[in-house]
Amino acid sequence: MPPLLSLSATSRATPVLLLTGFEPFGGASSNPSQDIVRALDGKAVAGHRVAGAVLPCVFGTARRELNALLRRHRPAVVVCLGVAGGRAGVTPERVAINLEDARIPDNSGAQPLDRPVIRGGPAAYWSTLPVKAIVAALERHGIPASVSHSAGTFVCNHVFYALMHALRRRRVRAGFIHVPAAVVRPGPRAPGLPLALQIRAVTLALEVSVRRRTDLRRTGGSEH
Ligand code: PCA
Secondary structure (H helix, E strand, O other), rough: HHHHHHHHHHHHHEEEEEEEEEEOOOOOOOOOOHHHHHHHOOOEEOOEEEEEEEEEOOOOOOHHHHHHHHHHOOOOEEEEEEEEOOOOOEEEEEEOOOOEOOOOOOOOOOOOOOOOOOOOOOOOEEOOOHHHHHHHHHHOOOEEEOOEEOOOOHHHHHHHHHHHHHOOOOOEOOOOOEEEOEEEOOOOOOOOOOOHHHHHHHHHHHHHHHOOOOOOOOOOOOOO
16 A cells, blocks of 8 residues: 555654653552653654653563663654642753662552663763753743753653763763642642643744753752
């Protein structure tokens, strides 16, 4: 069938943007990062095809699945998502650290303490996404956002560190963004953002990640 043939020829030529999220964890029944990935899987963003995948919230397995996705898709850009309940806005992470110290068990019941993600790896890797430009773009659209300097020490940081380690010798822009809880009516007692706004925010973040090779020079630091 000619249309199918030409479709597969186009999709092979189109660079892939790998977008991952996480399954629910810690007793929750949903995870907005999973819902965002499902909404954007297969979509076109800035000349790239989004390949979405949901990772298990399990140390080790998540890292192996991520590495398999990198081998399968050979992506041009990678953005991993996870939820950070309690945060009010969207927070691109600046740094992944070589540490696992789980406050709660992962979805397999494992709870590593004071263990490196990769034995012998450097203490940290920087995100190669334009984190400040992403924040600026979100703010321009009225979406609360800030640069974060800690992705924690649970499975999100584990995946973020493993991602940057896997790509350390490759010119593939990659990083991690924490999204807040999905709430219908955000307020001081219910920090978070509606899911539809989060999908829009991540779409904007992906566009900026594809288009900007260098970050903006603007304030984005914090005192604590
Ligand atoms: N958030 C957790 C793990 C999975 C997720 O979505 C974290 O921040 O580590």
